Amino acid sequence: MNPEMKWEIKKLTTDFLILGGGTAGCYAALTFCEHSGGHVLIAEKANIKRSGCLAAGVNAINAYIAPGKTPRSYVDYARADAEGIARGDLLLTMSEGLNRAVRKLEELGLVILKDESGRYAARGGRNIKINGENIKPLLARAVAGQPRITILERVSVFEYIVRDNRILGAFAISVDEPVLYVLTAKAVLCATGGAAGLYKPNSPGFSRHKMWYPPFNTGAGYAMGIRAGAEMTTFEMRFVALRCKDTIAPTGTLAQGVSAKQVNTLGEVYEQQYGLTTSQRLYGTLTENREGRGPCYLRTVGITAEQDEDLQKAYLNMAPSQTLKWIESGRTPAVANVEIAGTEPYIVGGHTASGYWVDTKRETTIRGLFAAGDVAGGCPQKYVSGAFAEGEIAAKSALSHMDAATPVVWETEIQKARRFLESFLRQPSKKSVDQRSVDQLEEEMQAVMDEYAGGIGSGYRYSEQSLAAAAEKIRALAEEAETNALALADARALVYSLELRERLTLCNSVIAHLAARKETRWPGFGENTDYPERNDAYNLYINSKRENGKLKILFRPLVKEGEIYEH
Amino acid sequence: MSIEITRGVCTGCGKCAAVCPGSLIKLAGDAAVIERPERCWGCASCVKECPAGAMALYLGEDIGGLGGRMTVKCEGGLLHWRITMPDGTPKTIAIDSRVSNRY
Known part of the structure; x- marks a missing residue:
């Protein structure tokens, strides 16, 4: 690239700028339009139809308040799972929005498993089964159907525009050509997701991007916040996922779906010895391996032929490489136990609690800048429905900024970015x-x-x-x-x-x-x-x-x- | 993780390039190419998008891949996953998008 090459500068102005068209961002855009006559611009690095961590689909809604449970009981569960390091105010306001978000998802077309009486078939008090293969296309279709939402795809946002600790917008570049975008808005939502690729991955060779979290999520939102002087929280609570070895596919579907227990190489069930929080389940496997009782597996041998087939289908709806591995090797879960391993650490606020330090309304310490989903801290175990609920809270909170004048970015600021x-x-x-x-x-x-x-x-x-x-x-x-x-x-x-x-x-x-x-x-x-x-x-x-x-x-x-x- | 694109089958419609979450696919002449296969996540978005069945998912040898290939055709509400075994034997699994996972 020639350094003397001219950058084309394109300026776009909106009311509510959303960085990242993933789970939280799309839902925030829809919520904003329901409550305001204003305009939204979503800046997205790829194509919202398949971008973000739900590109391949998702196997279940893991955050739902089942009959007999309450938002407060979800808070208690999530806080205990995080060993106390979670924000009660954020967890409660998120939990209160979970079921509303799930109903909305069903209206958008998500298929949810129901019992004979037509109610969601909840399992374990907070989990419902879905066909989540098309969750992103459904969201993308809803967003495309709202005329006040503009989608700017294939742009990478790299720097906030902040003056006197007030957000004015963000700078982005095209991923295809030398174009610098100057995006300005009355309020901005950061929904860029978490970060993968900080640590050496499980398979550092050709398949180095075969990882749990999308390798395209580089932590842009965290980095921009850090550089702009925003207060950030709990980065030390990294997330390490317990996954199927090699394919890094989910294990929850095996553990919960067919009650597969964690067993060591001696065939001993070890999971009860270590506890059942997310990190303890992982710790057990790591310890068994360290102490010479590995490799470890989820015990699936002995499941019925029907279960075997259902598992192959379930994985096609969220992690198709796992089904390919089972079939091409002839070692389907009924035939061979599934080896499990810990992944490299990720920074991801939807599972653990890393990210922006926000107030209860999800505003960051930079005025007018909000955060939701994996990039927002303090609120673990949000999963898909919790990211929706946070997107909703942030979008409603951003409404209070709509009476302000649209900010003007100075030419000197633009030239500095160039x-x-x-x-x-x-x-x-x-x-x-x-x-x-x-x-x-x-x-x-x-x-x-x-x-x-x-x-x-x-x-x-x-x-x-x-x-x-x-x-x-x-x-x-x-x-x-x-x-x-x-x-x-x-x-x-x-x-x-x-x-x-x-x-x-x-x-x-x-x-x-x-x-x-x-x-x-x-x-x-x-x-x-x-x-x-x-x-x-x-x-x-x-x-x-x-x-x-x-x-x-x-x-x-x-x-x-x-x-x-x-x- | 990666994708193989069969030249001659690919019609160059560009749908895969538009949807790839890593923007890794581009059109070269009348066919799609994946520029950096080692950057592929394996999400299979392009495989689902391809109307011609030219995109196939495979597992890298470093994660135990044996040479099988997987394509998918969307018809009505059904996703027909077609797996070609390493020895060439085909196997198809049809999934109804209107039916929930049981697990």
Whole structure:
């Protein structure tokens, strides 16, 4: 790409700008239009029909308040699963919206399993069965049917436009051509999802993107927030998924659907010994492997032929590679137990609690900027329906900003963004020998995180010394990525290089948070070898905020349900 | 994880390129190509979108792939998944989109 090449600048203005057309973003757009005559612009990196973590489908609605249960009982469950580190106010307001969101999903066309009396067939108090293969096409169709929603696809948002701690909009680039978009709005919702690809993946070779969370979710929303000085929370609570080995397909369908128990290589059921929270189920498997009783499996041998066939169909609706593996090998679940493994760690606020520190209305510490779904912190176990519920809360809260004047972005701010992009494209007069590609730097970043910040390779363990080494190495890589002009061939290469920058920004925060929590709160998700026990002095949130280029750690007391939290 | 595109079967309609969540597919002349197969997530969105049956999902050898290929055809409310076994034997599984998973 020629550094002198002219960037085309396109300016778009709307009332409510939504970054990311995934679960939370699409639902927020629909909610906003139901309650306002205003206009929405969704900026999406791919195509909303199949973007985000639901691209392949989803197997169940995991957050639902079944008859006999209450939103408060869901809060109790989610908080216990998070070992107490969750926001009661966020969990309760989310839980209160779950069933409304599920009804809306059914209206949009989602097929839900019902009992003889026509009620949702709920299992275990909070789980309902669906055919979720087409959940994104259904959402995309609903969004396309609303004339006040404009969709801007194939753009990568890379920087907020903030003045005096008030959001004005965001800068984005096309993934196909040198176009800089200046997007302005009265309120902005960040719904860009979580982050994958920080740590070395399960299969680092050809299939390195065969991972649980979409590899296209680079943590852009977290990184933009960190750089803009937003307060962020709980990055140390990483999510490690217990998955089918190799395909990294879900295990819940086997565990709940056909009651498959976790067994070690001796055939012993071990899961009861470790407890049944999300992290304990994982910890059991890791421990059995460490102590020489692996590999571990979900015991499926002995299920009926009908169950075998139903499982093959169920996986086609959410993780088709698993069905392909079963069939091409002839080792279907009735024939062979399914091997399970932990994944590399992800940062994902819909399962754990990492992300923006928001008030009860889901406004971040930057005025006019809201967050919902996987990018919003403090509210774990939200899953699909909870992301909808948060999108709804954020959209309704954004209405209070609609009387404001549409902000104007200064020409100087636009030129600064253009110069920033050009700085990435600056060609060195002579290519130095040790100049490395984006892929090489990404691989090294993942190796550093794996070895020094508790990845698969280190058994999810880390110490004060290893984290200090990780911090130093990530800092050096970030410097190299910023200053050593990369050989960028086209707009796509620039996008990849901005994504690397996002991941490095996030890695730095993850390391700082891991170091600040001097205890082991969630064995399985990570183990601090200097502080291997839980310590109730850490019954608090670890937050961080960038000030004058330095990350500052803040400790915040727990917030209970029934309270209204304001910044 | 990745996708194989059969030249000659692909009509170059571009539907796969439009839907790929990683924007990894582009049109080269009259056919689609996947530029960076190692960046593929394996979500099968393009496989479902392809009206010609030219897109096939396969498992990389590094995760135990044996050479099977999987395509899908959408007709009415049915998804017909067709798996070609490593020895060439076909197997089809039809799924009714109007019926919920039982698990």
